[in-house]
Amino acid sequence: MPEAIDALGAVEAKMRAFVAELNNDEIEKLYHALPKGKRLRAKLVLKIAGAGDEAVKLAAVIEMIHAASLLHDDVIDDATTRRGVASLNATEGSKQAIMMGDILYSKGFEKLTDFDRTIAATVAGAVTQLSVGELMDVRLGEAFNPDVEAYMQMIYQKTAALIEATAASAAALAGKERAIYARYGRNLGLAxxxxxxxxxxxxxxxxxxxxxxxxxxxxxxxxxxxYLYEALDEEGKARLVALHGRELTPETRDWIRLVMEETGALRRAYLYARELGEEAVALMTSRGEEALASIVSAMIEREF
Structure with missing residues (x-):
């Protein structure tokens, strides 16, 4: 555990060094205001590829790109908080948040060019998917979406593609089988x-x-x-659709929780996530990657 903590510390230091290279006090101030989060992608790189200099650098690049995507995401969603603290767009305005996101993206891509073409292309391709996923998320939000396939495609692009690329690029760096680790990352991201x-x-x-x-x-x-929509009668369907995009009252929240339990919609969604997770665990367990298997198990069972 101390080794993992030290390696994550090295990733944080590398990210700060990237930002310091810009030689701009305002950018450094904005960067230090960002919440750090769990650094899931960095942990994946370090557990797959070790804690050498190149792995630390790759982890820092991917986390910088991820941070940029969150800044843009908060602006798109008009989010006022991120991980329990005020979001940058809430404190500094959307223009500042967008430009800070652009800076982190650009710096991340600058450093990404130092890597082998396979690694660079894998990560860059995932960022393209992420951007498409953001657009699809906005489009799907225009009306109630009952299409499971459309939802799964969107979350693959918006969330899972970068986690998939993280695992695949770390495997490439370590000389491991990229396809297996990519599948692990895809399932982890979806779940x-x-x-x-x-x-x-x-x-x-x-x-x-x-x-x-x-x-x-x-x-x-x-x-x-x-899943709830699929299980409700016509009256229930109409009530649920009418709540789309609206402020919910305590009574409405109670109704949603009640029918989620009664119809088994929540349980069905959880079982699907667990199925994806179990496949990822099996892939890693068969290769002796117990630490990677544990990441999935902890994620599936987490409470927040």
């Missing part, structure tokens, strides 16, 4: 997002760091809501 969507419904605002059931208010028809 991660589905569990996040479930927690948006089941957890309190205090644990989430944002209002409960914020997704539906923001127009996001996540997997539990799609």
């Amino acid at each position: 991660f997002q589905i569990v996040d969507d479930i927690l948006d419904i089941t957890q309190s605002a205090e644990k989430l760091g944002k209002p409960a059931m914020h997704d539906l208010k923001e127009g996001k028809t996540t997997l539990p809501y799609i």
Whole structure:
């Protein structure tokens, strides 16, 4: 555990060094205001490729790109908090947040060019997918979306593609089988997002760091809501669709939680996430990668 902590510290130091190269006090101030999060992508790189200089650098690049995507995401969603603290767009304005995101993207891509073409292309391609996923998320939010396939494609592009690329590029750096680790990363990313969507419904605002059931208010028809729609009668369907994009009352939240439990929609979504996770665990366990298997298990069972 201390080695993992030290390696993550090296990743943080590398990211700070990248930002310091810009020689701009305002950018450094904005960067230090950003919440750090769990650094899942950095942990994947370090566990797959070790904690050498190149692995630390790759982890820093990917985390910088991820941070940039979150800044843009908060502006798109008009989010006022990120991980329980005020978002940059809330404190500094959307223009500052967008430009800071652009700076982190650009610096990340600058450093990405130092890597082998296979690694650089893998990460860059995932960022393209991420951007398309953001667009699809906005489009799907224009009306209640009952299409599971459209939802899964969107979360693959917006969330899972970068995690998939993280695992694949780390495997390439370590001389391991890219396709196997890519599959692991894809499943981890999909399961991660589905569990996040479930927690948006089941957890309190205090644990989430944002209002409960914020997704539906923001127009996001996540997997539990799609499964719920499929299970409701016509009256229930109409009531659920009418709540899309609207402020929810305590009574409405209680109704959603009740019918989620009664119809088994939440359980169905969780079981699908667990199925994806179990495949990822099996892939890593068969290769003796117990630490990577544990990441999936912890993510599936997390409460916030």
